[in-house]
Amino acid sequence: MNKKHVSIKSYIITSLMILLGISHIAIFFASFFLVRDRLKSNMLVSVQNEMGAIIERLVKYGYEACQDDGRVSYLADETASRYGGRVMIVSRDYEIIKDTSRDQTGAYIISRNIMDVMTGELQDKVSMDNSVIRIIRPVRDEYGITGVVVVTASLMMIYSNLYKQFALIGAVILIVFALDILIIVRISKGTVNDLDNINEQMTHAVQGNLQERLSDQRFSETQHFAESFNEILSRLSSIDQTRSEFVSNVSHELKTPITSMKVLAESITENEGADVEDYKEFMSDIVEEIDRETKIINDLLTLVKTDSQGNDLNFEEADVNEMMETIIKTVSPLAARRSISLEYESFKEVMAEIDKVKLSLAISNLVENAVKYNIDSGWIKCSLNADNKFFYVKVADSGVGIPEDAKDKVFDKFYRVDKARSRDTGGTGLGLSITRSIINSHRGTIKLYSESGKGTTFTVRIPLRQDRSKIQTVAENTVIEEKADEKTANA
């Protein structure tokens, strides 16, 4: 199933907008309710104060002062109009002595709350809802409760002010929110700018442009990413270069025997008076060239197979001594032909986890080279030793040696110090590459000590046990190997 991808930019913008939107709304309403409650309680206090003043006058001037123009009546009217409400003064026998609004003066009022206050059961009855505050308080003189005062105050006045103020605050918050969005869009653009650059560069690389490099980035994370990406690009272009060099070397090496064959064939066909003996000689030369071509192709196939680290290796517990003895036995006739002494010394019985076939090939290459690049009647000394982690194979010879400047190159594909000598001895320049590749895939190392004209020593170190988790497949090599396999299959 295709996963739907969101862009980082819209993700940042949406998330921050939701976050800021929620927090702005929360702050707006929290402050609204806080201010409203504060205003309500302030109003309650001031209504209670006004009530206190009315009661004080009632006690002082008596209920007669409630008549029109009386001292109490005047105060009650003022209080009612100030709070947009109503003031009622009720006598002990529940008669309304004064009513500031709908004139119910002279009527009787009996309600649960008024009775509770009148009888002294309740000190003060305060009730408050969203629109009004209602307080019932007793009028008390030295003889007891003589009546009650009921004040109703409207909250609408403070509400209308509150709404106006908060409409203004809301507008300001909306403007701030709009500015926030602008800033968020800018920030998110800035954040993904680096990524956009990197993305564009990657698209170029995918299309094959490996030369461009990512410039300095704004953020440390993207800078780190860009550095790694540049590193990958460098490696890719170096692999690309190595591959081109390899292909051009391979073509050149494969062309040489074919050119020789062509020259041989042309010269025999152009030679009118050639007899059977001449033909035989030319044909045997052509066969030699075909053998050379075959050897190069075989070595190339071996190389691409062994180049894929850890891939295709068949590790098994094997007797390394036995392997060494077989190699020595095989190479001995070659050495004997040039009176070269070939000695082998084993310091220990060594059992190790190796791919015996491939490692035999690697060590054989070293011993064969020791013969090929030796002087007549020279010597070769091979040895095997081990500690508790590794085994060591040493192949030393008294041959021509390797010049200082060639030591690094002898492991390169097709590199030969002396092309003519290598060719005469049937070399392809791939032997040491194959050897190193096999040793690498055993997680081993190979070292070379040599002095021109005196001799060469190769030392190989290989772990006795293989840790499979560390044997990794190199993608590039795998590709070469797959192609090589295809070719073999097609052949």
Ligand code: ADP
């Ligand atoms: P080749 O098929 O030419 O022997 P190798 O990869 O085995 O290719 O070796 C590369 C080159 O390293 C050889 O051509 C040779 O010049 C040099 N070389 C390898 N082994 C020795 C040795 N034991 N003594 C001197 N030179 C050597």
